Amino acid sequence: MTTLIRAKGLSKQYGTLRALNDVSFSIEPGRIVGLIGPNGAGKTTALKAILGLADFDGELDVLGFDPRRQRHRMMQEVCFIADVATLPRWMRVQQAIDFVESVHPRFRRDRAEHFLSRTEIRRDSKIKALSKGMVTQLHLALVMAIDARLLVLDEPTLGLDILFRKEFYTTLLSDYMDDDKTIIVTTHQVEEVEKILTDLMFIHHGKIVLDVSMETLEQQFSEVLVAPDQAADARALGPIHEREVFGKRLFIFDGVERSRIAKFGEVHTPSVSDLFVAKLRGAIA
Amino acid sequence: MKTFITLVRREHWESSAFWIVPGVFGALLLFGGLFGIFSLWQHGVDPEDVRYGLDQLTSLATDERRELMKIALLSLAAPFNVFLVGVTFFYALDALYADRRDRSVLFFKSLPISDVQTVLSKLAMALLVGPALTLAVVAVFQIAAVLFGTGIMLWSGTEGWYLALDPVAMVYAWSTMAWALFAQSLVYLPIVAWLMLASAWARKAPFLWAVVPPVAVLIIEGWIRRFDGETALGNWLADRVSNALPLSFNLRHDGDGLRIGHVDGAFNANGGIDVKFDLLWSGLVWEGVAIAAVLLAGAVWLRRYRADAE
Numbered sequence: 001m002t003t004l005i006r007a008k009g010l011s012k013q014y015g016t017l018r019a020l021n022d023v024s025f026s027i028e029p030g031r032i033v034g035l036i037g038p039n040g041a042g043k044t045t046a047l048k049a050i051l052g053l054a055d056f057d058g059e060l061d062v063l064g065f066d067p068r069r070q071r072h073r074m075m076q077e078v079c080f081i082a083d084v085a086t087l088p089r090w091m092r093v094q095q096a097i098d099f100v101e102s103v104h105p106r107f108r109r110d111r112a113e114h115f116l117s118r119t120e121i122r123r124d125s126k127i128k129a130l131s132k133g134m135v136t137q138l139h140l141a142l143v144m145a146i147d148a149r150l151l152v153l154d155e156p157t158l159g160l161d162i163l164f165r166k167e168f169y170t171t172l173l174s175d176y177m178d179d180d181k182t183i184i185v186t187t188h189q190v191e192e193v194e195k196i197l198t199d200l201m202f203i204h205h206g207k208i209v210l211d212v213s214m215e216t217l218e219q220q221f222s223e224v225l226v227a228p229d230q231a232a233d234a235r236a237l238g239p240i241h242e243r244e245v246f247g248k249r250l251f252i253f254d255g256v257e258r259s260r261i262a263k264f265g266e267v268h269t270p271s272v273s274d275l276f277v278a279k280l281r282g283a284i285a
Numbered sequence: 286m287k288t289f290i291t292l293v294r295r296e297h298w299e300s301s302a303f304w305i306v307p308g309v310f311g312a313l314l315l316f317g318g319l320f321g322i323f324s325l326w327q328h329g330v331d332p333e334d335v336r337y338g339l340d341q342l343t344s345l346a347t348d349e350r351r352e353l354m355k356i357a358l359l360s361l362a363a364p365f366n367v368f369l370v371g372v373t374f375f376y377a378l379d380a381l382y383a384d385r386r387d388r389s390v391l392f393f394k395s396l397p398i399s400d401v402q403t404v405l406s407k408l409a410m411a412l413l414v415g416p417a418l419t420l421a422v423v424a425v426f427q428i429a430a431v432l433f434g435t436g437i438m439l440w441s442g443t444e445g446w447y448l449a450l451d452p453v454a455m456v457y458a459w460s461t462m463a464w465a466l467f468a469q470s471l472v473y474l475p476i477v478a479w480l481m482l483a484s485a486w487a488r489k490a491p492f493l494w495a496v497v498p499p500v501a502v503l504i505i506e507g508w509i510r511r512f513d514g515e516t517a518l519g520n521w522l523a524d525r526v527s528n529a530l531p532l533s534f535n536l537r538h539d540g541d542g543l544r545i546g547h548v549d550g551a552f553n554a555n556g557g558i559d560v561k562f563d564l565l566w567s568g569l570v571w572e573g574v575a576i577a578a579v580l581l582a583g584a585v586w587l588r589r590y591r592a593d594a595e
Contacts, residue, residue, distance in 0.1 A: 048592070051394075051395075053391075053394060053590065053592045054590055054592070055590055071399075072397060072398075072399040073397070075394075075395070075396065075397040075398075076397045079395055080391075080395045081395070082388075082391035082392075082395070083388065083391065085388065086388050086389055086390075086391040086392040086395075087389065087392050088299070088384065088387070088389035088392060088393075089387060089389070090298070090299050091298065091299075092298075095295075095298055099291060099295055100396065102287060102288065102290075102291035103288045103291055103292075103396050103397065103398055104396055104397060105397075139392075143395075
């Protein structure tokens with residue numbers, strides 16, 4: 001299969017703020033990509049560009065379409081959940097299903113009905129009468145019933161309680177994901193998506209600071225807990241991050257062979273959130 | 286086309302004001318009528334007195350009676366138009382703003398719907414479907430009013446009590462109303478397009494964006510012209526309405542204003558109100574279409590990248 005998204009020299013300026021600064025990346029089909037970055041880093045701007053919701057400079061190819069000029073056709077194969085609360089509050093559940101069925105050629109009603117039958121959502125309820133969790137379940141049921149090649153999720157679980165958050169990603173993985181589909185997800189709750197991602201992209205000040213597959217990540221980055229008396233030796237190997245944990249020093253290394261640091265203690269792959277802090281805060285504080 | 290129809294249906298799901306507002310008004314009128322009859326009855330009005338007046342009407346020749354009925358039905362319908370214009374005004378102001386305010390635009394934009402389809406579906410709701418819904422409500426109200434009148438005629442013992450139940454007169458009135466509403470939509474097209482442009486533009490307060498610029502133009506021009514009571518924009522708006530009437534109905538301008546009648550001369554009592562379609566190929570309509578096309582293109586363009594109201 002060919003590359004799904006190809007971005008070259010993507011830039012976007014809001015007044016004096018460079019939301020995206022000459023960004024290039026590509027996303028292959030069948031991947032689940034986590035786009036991680038602090039607020040205002042350019043995540044949403046990048047997604048808006050991909051979804052044709054904002055203009056930009058540079059080149060961008062999404063499933064062979066230019067999102068600026070061919071958005072209407074592109075959206076037959078792309079779907080997104082921008083936030084937890086974007087379903088129109090005045091609509092009834094039944095109307096939402098009818099509506100998507102009538103406007104989307106790739107929507108399969110039986111699938112939506114199947115997902116909804118596992119929830120307590122009533123068809124005649126107005127969306128404003130549903131709880132936040134139910135609205136998300138409904139939105140997910142609608143989106144999963146669309147056979148789209150690209151699904152973009154921008155903070156899809158923001159403000160939901162933990163049960164719904166867990167269920168959200170479980171359902172997505174078990175009932176939706178397959179080799180032909182690609183998901184891009186942004187979230188603050190990195191721990192939630194960590195296990196399901198195949199690729200990781202860190203974005204900071206409009207630049208991509210890390211773009212790796214999870215397999216590469218395991219080979220490239222390592223983490224070790226070092227006793228204080230050995231800290232100087234570990235520091236000599238050039239860690240990208242150091243902090244104190246329970247009286248010991250935690251070091252994160254980039255591109256240092258695991259055999260060279262095994263002498264300090266048990267070597268792990270750093271968690272995405274630790275790696276995030278390491279990459280963004282820069283080297284040793 | 287299927288998408289377009291769905292989009293118009295969606296507008297109807299969201300904005301039921303086009304039939305609820307006239308529905309409530311009609312119900313209040315009927316209730317008021319019932320109350321009036323009830324108090325007449327309480328004050329011991331003699332059915333004979335009522336009957337005397339009604340007999341005058343039922344003894345008219347069929348043509349005359351129908352013409353009177355039609356005018357009566359149209360007079361009943363006229364006040365509803367005030368509500369239709371009001372509902373259309375606020376509908377158009379909200380059309381491309383409300384979903385940005387509550388961010389549901391992001392849901393609609395996640396589906397394969399083009400901005401042109403969205404804008405045109407809302408225009409169709411404002412100028413075609415909305416008036417049709419109001420017309421349907423008014424028709425129901427008129428039937429109720431006719432039944433009500435028939436009830437009074439029965440009660441008073443009027444001879445020919447069934448004569449108000451005249452489908453010919455009703456269809457005649459409804460087709461006249463349908464044309465009047467369509468003509469009105471053509472006349473208001475550029476204004477609705479302007480409201481929709483303001484609706485697509487505003488990050489908040491679309492009402493102010495829609496109203497302040499034209500009012501400012503009126504005031505500045507009026508000041509420049511030393512308050513002689515004339516402004517180009519004001520004249521243009523007033524002319525659209527006053528010129529459209531004689532193009533759509535058998536009305537003529539004379540020194541004192543509009544007069545009914547095809548022929549020259551004073552009020553033509555036998556002619557009644559008739560439609561004519563000169564409006565359709567008048568410069569007035571094409572000018573309006575051209576202006577609306579530019580304004581709506583602007584609305585589509587704004588809709589493109591304005592994903593939320595913030």
